[in-house]
Amino acid sequence: MIEITDCTINLNAVFDRLKKGNSGSIVIHYAFGRSTESGKKTSSIRFVLEGDAEGEMRELERSLRVKWPVEDVLLIRRIGKLAIGEVISVVAASAEHRESAFELCQEAVNCFKKMKSFKKK
DSSP: OEEEESSOOOHHHHHHHSOOTTOSEEEEEEEEOOSEETTEEOSEEEEEEOSOHHHHHHHHHHHHHHHSOOSEEEEEEEOEEEETTSEEEEEEEEESSHHHHHHHHHHHHHHHHHOSSEEEO
């Protein structure tokens, strides 16, 4: 599943959205807005879309599912102006074994940082 939203992410709902019938592990990573950006103090952060963000997210989800044996994947990205401490993104995976869920989440977080369609302003 993928989601691009300008709304606050309901952290409690993330767990409930994952399929977990055959899973023995769920890993969830939340990225938050920091109070410094490139060594400078900031009070907010803004993300804008440039290009096919939905297509880029769908391709990432597809490639992760091919590479890792997981039951489910949830990728969420925020857009718009976010206050410090707000959740910027979520990567969640349910899998039979923890290694797959952890490694998928690590790869997805690294890919989020390189996405061309999400620009930090």
